[in-house]
Amino acid sequence: MFCQVYGMESADKVHTMSQAFRLKQSIEDAVIAGEFLPGDRLDEASLAERFGVSRTPIREALLQLGAEGFIDVRPRRGAIVSVPSPTRLFEMFETMAEIESACGRLAARRLTPDNDEAMEAAHRACEIAAHEGDSEQYYADNRNFHEAIYRASRNSFLADQAFALHKRLSAYRRIQLRARNRLLQSLQEHAGILEAIRAGDEQLSATRLHDHVLVQGERFSDMVLGLAGDRRSDAAGSRSGTTR
Amino acid sequence: MFCQVYGMESADKVHTMSQAFRLKQSIEDAVIAGEFLPGDRLDEASLAERFGVSRTPIREALLQLGAEGFIDVRPRRGAIVSVPSPTRLFEMFETMAEIESACGRLAARRLTPDNDEAMEAAHRACEIAAHEGDSEQYYADNRNFHEAIYRASRNSFLADQAFALHKRLSAYRRIQLRARNRLLQSLQEHAGILEAIRAGDEQLSATRLHDHVLVQGERFSDMVLGLAGDRRSDAAGSRSGTTR
DNA sequence: ATTTCTAATCTTGCATACAATTCATATATG
DNA sequence: CATATATGAATTGTATGCAAGATTAGAAAT
Structure with a gap:
């Protein structure tokens, strides 16, 4: 911790x-x-x-x-x-997806051996945790993997923004990773992301990261929507009824 | 204002x-x-x-x-x-470019008549200011135009992030807009962005917004650096010495 | 003259005290 | 019985005082 x-x-x-x-x-x-x-x-x-x-x-x-x-x-x-409404929560995940995909795009463009190595190490740690089905450990290693990507963007400001948002969403991500299937699926997605970044394919890196993050948001929204009603009537801009 | x-x-x-x-x-x-x-x-x-x-x-x-x-x-x-280093400042503009392009992409996907109208109005205001060469006014109207795009993303959280960063960069943007040429060029770019969003072309909207923002960062960096030598030597990854 | 150490001064960090507002409970009223 | 109102308790907002760290100036020594 x-x-x-x-x-x-x-x-x-x-x-x-x-x-x-x-x-x-x-x-x-x-x-x-x-x-x-x-x-x-x-x-x-x-x-x-x-x-x-x-x-x-x-x-x-x-x-x-x-x-x-x-x-x-x-x-x-x-x-x-904070108690983000399901709508707000989805918006946060969507934003996270955009920011992470930006990191991925830049990482693909600028990858250095150091950063490559760091991502590789984090990925291997995730593998171990996933195969042992240790979701708490995976949660931690997953975080390291994503942080490695943020750093690989070689834009420390962007990375800071990503860190911050990642932290704000951590509570929801954790819950979400408890599902065992998701662990292995997540791992596979990681592999695909790594591959794309290494290939220097900016577009593919961005897309894969985007989807990887957004699927969490969608899953979580589904989970939440099952029970909770909408708390916030006043919040933000123009209530964006749909968001998708 | x-x-x-x-x-x-x-x-x-x-x-x-x-x-x-x-x-x-x-x-x-x-x-x-x-x-x-x-x-x-x-x-x-x-x-x-x-x-x-x-x-x-x-x-x-x-x-x-x-x-x-x-x-x-x-x-x-x-x-x-805060005194962001030239490197840091460039990183901030690059991040702004990524966030704005995300807004543009979503706006293209989700554009409603309301948002369209708001962007149009803001754009027309920019036109007037630009043709009068009133850079202070353009500065204000430009802000409204960008904010209209943020809102058009229909993701209020993303829009908030964009607002916040826009504010942090405002000091640097203002200096930069003093150049009269830039005013008219900026206006033309706005027209192109609006066109792309209206056409629902996500990719083009994103690209045009990205370039529109980044060119400001680059111009500013050039201005600050004089020769644009180091720009990003130490960038990212490790210790982010400045800010916070 | 330059450097280093010391002391005085200035600024920030925290605790306490009090004022102002909100929240909860109870009472009154339709 | 429900709604509205008023009163008291609890909680937040601001001011002030003091302690501790930081900055500066000055003196002593090389």
Whole structure:
């Protein structure tokens, strides 16, 4: 389980960091770990007590997480773990698909031996986890594989955006990977993606990554739509009724 | 001309908003307006005095802007307006190009009469400004045109991402549009983009938008670098020294 | 004159206190 | 019985104070 914020500049600077930054990480980790579920209130006083600090750094952490879109901070009404509507969730996956495919396109164009090696290593780790049916492990290795692709784009800004969105979606991805079939299918898709990038085929890389990501969103939407009604009437732009 | 933060849910909620949120807007506006230049320190005490509030809401605003990547907040060392390196700046434009082209692709696929009309209106406004050579006005209308495309993607999350990045790059875009030739060229590109989207040609829409955005990044890089030497020597992958 | 160490000053980080608003409960009213 | 209103409790927003780290200036030494 682990941090590595954006750069990867956090690990070595830990002792320099203020409490607020540490708390931000801790709270984010707790959310990702599923300790706080979507919709849960993040009460300032409780969190302050839990971490043994005053409300001030807690507030600062929450506001930052809110600015990143990780949680929902409504003025005067406290913070809650975001509960994206099925529509919103689909939109997030669709966006992720576009960003990842952009990474893939650039990776195909600019692949270096270093990046190739990193992707290969991550892919092999995924293979092992998949064949052992260890979905938790696969979840972690899968993340590394995707991050390797982000880096291979050789655009650190784009990679940061991809990291961030990947994190925001991690909760939903995890649930989704529990299905064993999906593990092996995912692995096969990875192989195809790797192949396309190595061949330097930008278009194919982009398409395969796009589909690989979007299929998760679709599966998840289906899963969710089964039960939940639509929570958000006000949210965003013009309610985009369909989105597909 | 104005704000509209993410959703467009801000305008009507202004009176409900806390000071910290208003300050966030004000500081951001000041930065965009060029009142604080890249590299300038954003001193908590001075800002507090300027806005007639205590440091607390100022801090909260700064931390949020930092989380959005708009400014650089270094623990214990204060906040400064981000100074992206030429490399980083190019990466940002490249990312913008990818995101915008994604918007264009989706817009071509999903175009509705409403969105068509909005784009048309924005385009006509650009025409007027361009022919009058009013670059400030064109700057504003150009923004509306692009935002109309974001919305036409009918993916509000993607649109939000696009808005945010567009804002972060606005300072650089503005400088860049001062060149009169560029105004008319930009306008022509807009026409081509509109045409492609209307034709429902996803690929062409994406390509034209991509080029339209990237050419700005390239021009700007050239301008900054003088000779465009290093552009992207260290790019990506490893330590992303700057920003955040 | 240059460098290094020290001390004073300035700035940020956190805790506490209080004010303002929302939320919940209960009471009144149709 | 349902709805509306009012009152009290809980929670968030902002101000202030103090402690700790960072920056700068100055003095001492080479």
